[in-house]
Amino acid sequence: MSAGKPNGAAVAAFLSAMIGLLTMGMVHTGTAASSSFSAWVLSVGKLWIPNAQGIGPYSGKETFLLVGWILSWAVLHMLLRKREVKLAFPVVVFVVGMALATLLVYTPFIDFILGK
Amino acid sequence: MEKTPAESKNEKAADPSPLVTVVTWGAVSLFLLIVALFSAPISLLLGGSQLAAISAAHGLFATLGVVVGTTTSYLGYRLFTGKIKAFSDLKVLSAISTFIAAATIVFGNWIYISYRAAGGPRAFFLENNPEIHEIFFEFKEFIALFPLPLAVAATYVIWRYGDQLIENRALRTWVGIVFAVAWGGLMIAYLLGAGITKLRSV
Numbered sequence: 001m002s003a004g005k006p007n008g009a010a011v012a013a014f015l016s017a018m019i020g021l022l023t024m025g026m027v028h029t030g031t032a033a034s035s036s037f038s039a040w041v042l043s044v045g046k047l048w049i050p051n052a053q054g055i056g057p058y059s060g061k062e063t064f065l066l067v068g069w070i071l072s073w074a075v076l077h078m079l080l081r082k083r084e085v086k087l088a089f090p091v092v093v094f095v096v097g098m099a100l101a102t103l104l105v106y107t108p109f110i111d112f113i114l115g116k
Numbered sequence: 117m118e119k120t121p122a123e124s125k126n127e128k129a130a131d132p133s134p135l136v137t138v139v140t141w142g143a144v145s146l147f148l149l150i151v152a153l154f155s156a157p158i159s160l161l162l163g164g165s166q167l168a169a170i171s172a173a174h175g176l177f178a179t180l181g182v183v184v185g186t187t188t189s190y191l192g193y194r195l196f197t198g199k200i201k202a203f204s205d206l207k208v209l210s211a212i213s214t215f216i217a218a219a220t221i222v223f224g225n226w227i228y229i230s231y232r233a234a235g236g237p238r239a240f241f242l243e244n245n246p247e248i249h250e251i252f253f254e255f256k257e258f259i260a261l262f263p264l265p266l267a268v269a270a271t272y273v274i275w276r277y278g279d280q281l282i283e284n285r286a287l288r289t290w291v292g293i294v295f296a297v298a299w300g301g302l303m304i305a306y307l308l309g310a311g312i313t314k315l316r317s318v
Contacts, residue, residue: 004280007287010273014294017265028258054229058257062225069265087286091293098297105258107251 008080011090016076018097020069025104027064031057032110163317167230171318174223181216182306185263188213189299192270195281196292203282207274214267217302221264228257230318237316248315256308262301270294 031038038057045052045059052059103109110116132140152158162168188209194200231253232238241249270291274281281288 005277007284009276010287010290013269013272014290017269017294020265021262024258024261049225051229054232055225056232058228059225061258062261065261065265087290091286091290094290095293101262102259105255107254 006082006084007087008083008085009077011085011087012073012076012080014094015090015097016069016073018094018101019072020065020067021101022097022104023068024061024065025101027061029104029110029113031061032107033114165230165318167227167318170223170226171230174220174227175313177216177220177223178306178309181213181220181263181302184209184216185213185267185299185302189295192292192295192299195288196295198282198285198288200282203279207271207278210267210271210274214264214271217264217267221261224257224260227318237312237318240316248312252308253312256305256312259301260305260309263298263305266294266298266301270298 027041031041041057041060041064042052043060044063045055045057045061048063049055049059159168162172165171188206191200191202191206191209195203195206200206230236238249238253241253273287273291277284277287281291
């Protein structure tokens with residue numbers, strides 16, 4: 001946005017949303033692969049979500065979504081907020097990342113990559 | 117032809133302002149709601165479940181989310197094509213959509229406890245038709261989270277850049293993509309949620 005605010009802050013906002021969702025997808029796939037990892041993810045959720053035991057490891061997966069999203073937003077915002085970025089590459093990264101995030105919460109795909 | 121001060125005054129007196137209209141509509145709706153709450157057996161409508169009110173709130177927010185989210189996404193599409201005329205509406209609606217997405221998730225988490233409880237819908241599906249839980253519900257519970265970060269990001273970008281966004285084709289295209297993805301997640305979650313609830317509710 002040459003005449004106004006640089007577009008870096010927008011790139012940071014969109015990419016961080018994708019990173020948070022992708023983190024959640026990877027953690028979910030990890031819990032499907034390992035029951036001990038699943039128990040650890042639940043313990044992370046229990047740290048702050050009321051009644052986390054009731055919703056199981058889902059609480060930890062939501063936590064990883066939030067942490068991945070907010071942390072990456074903070075870092076990317078600091079790095080990019082004053083920069084004018086060419087959008088073609090980040091848009092492709094965003095779309096591919098969103099597609100992967102979607103596949104990683106789809107059970108038949110998870111079973112496929114885990115060889116189940 | 118220029119209006120005389122008397123004509124302008126008459127016009128003002130004849131037409132209620134949008135604020136008066138909205139306040140009147142709100143007051144009448146509130147009155148009718150209070151009458152209904154005190155006179156109709158609402159508890160029968162909600163059902164006998166322990167979390168009946170929470171389930172109702174989840175369903176209400178989810179439905180509101182579809183209505184508001186669809187309207188917002190349409191405006192996002194208009195932004196995408198560069199033909200938006202109601203940019204200020206998009207700003208307000210994107211913020212409201214974000215709030216609704218968050219509220220739907222909070223209430224969804226709450227009733228998820230009942231879904232997973234012993235003898236709940238999860239146990240029923242795993243015993244009778246495991247694919248319903250393992251494929252449809254599992255996907256629904258995660259895809260329902262997608263709209264929140266996307267809506268927050270889109271709302272942030274719309275408010276940060278304001279009218280500049282309309283002139284920036286590349287960035288407004290990305291905003292349009294984000295709205296489309298968020299709307300897709302919203303609709304999948306809503307339809308799967310409705311279908312699963314129809315099969316076995318909490």
